[in-house]
Amino acid sequence: MKSLLLQVGAPPTSAWDLILGGTLPTKLILLILLGFSMASWILIFWKWRQFREVRSQGTEFLQAMERAQRLEDAYRIILTLPDSPYGRVFRQGVNFFSELRPGALREGAPKGEGLSRTQLEALRMVLETEESEERAELAVGLTWLAVIGSISPLLGLMGTVLGVMNAFLGIVATGSTNIGAVAPGVAEALVTTVMGLAVAIPAVIGYNYFVARLNLVSGELEGFSSEFIGTLAREGRV
Numbered sequence: 001m002k003s004l005l006l007q008v009g010a011p012p013t014s015a016w017d018l019i020l021g022g023t024l025p026t027k028l029i030l031l032i033l034l035g036f037s038m039a040s041w042i043l044i045f046w047k048w049r050q051f052r053e054v055r056s057q058g059t060e061f062l063q064a065m066e067r068a069q070r071l072e073d074a075y076r077i078i079l080t081l082p083d084s085p086y087g088r089v090f091r092q093g094v095n096f097f098s099e100l101r102p103g104a105l106r107e108g109a110p111k112g113e114g115l116s117r118t119q120l121e122a123l124r125m126v127l128e129t130e131e132s133e134e135r136a137e138l139a140v141g142l143t144w145l146a147v148i149g150s151i152s153p154l155l156g157l158m159g160t161v162l163g164v165m166n167a168f169l170g171i172v173a174t175g176s177t178n179i180g181a182v183a184p185g186v187a188e189a190l191v192t193t194v195m196g197l198a199v200a201i202p203a204v205i206g207y208n209y210f211v212a213r214l215n216l217v218s219g220e221l222e223g224f225s226s227e228f229i230g231t232l233a234r235e236g237r238v
Contacts, residue, residue: 051210078091085217086221093127154196
């Protein structure tokens with residue numbers, strides 16, 4: 001009813017007038033889109049900060065590894081660094097190796113028998129499991145960005161359809177087909193479309209950016225796991 005009064009009364013002069021004069025379904029859709037927008041920006045800032053910290057931790061971790069001469073040295077250095085995905089993967093590998101060869105990483109310990117093929121495959125599986133867990137932890141929240149990016153335009157489209165329907169109802173109520181009778185309803189319909197796109201675009205951009213960052217970190221973790229096993233081989237532990 002408000003949209004019909006808007007069409008026959010004073011013409012709207014801004015998008016805010018269209019929102020205030022819109023129908024209840026249109027307002028509900030705009031309210032949902034507003035909630036989606038707030039949620040997406042919270043997720044974007046949270047993930048940006050998280051990946052920035054991971055990038056800084058990765059740089060610090062690699063610099064520490066470059067200073068280590070042997071696996072024992074690397075383990076002692078890593079224990080002094082802040083907790084990070086890189087450090088957790090390294091500690092998981094070292095702890096599993098220590099379970100297979102107790103005391104092998106103690107200072108001055110003699111080199112014992114290397115790992116068998118079965119033990120080496122088990123070590124590789126342990127590292128891959130830890131990598132998967134770290135990837136899953138970093139991926140938390142990205143699914144919601146994808147959902148918001150895909151659902152928001154559809155909600156905007158639904159609001160557009162409702163607005164066009166109201167425009168036709170306005171034509172029937174006024175018995176006029178001039179631009180003054182049609183324009184307010186059509187303009188109201190376009191507001192939800194614009195809002196849906198405004199919510200979806202940042203969410204989609206953020207999702208793709210963070211997925212790229214996630215793939216980069218995952219690749220670094222996989223490369224480090226291979227380097228860890230290579231270090232064992234160079235030191236005669238495999």
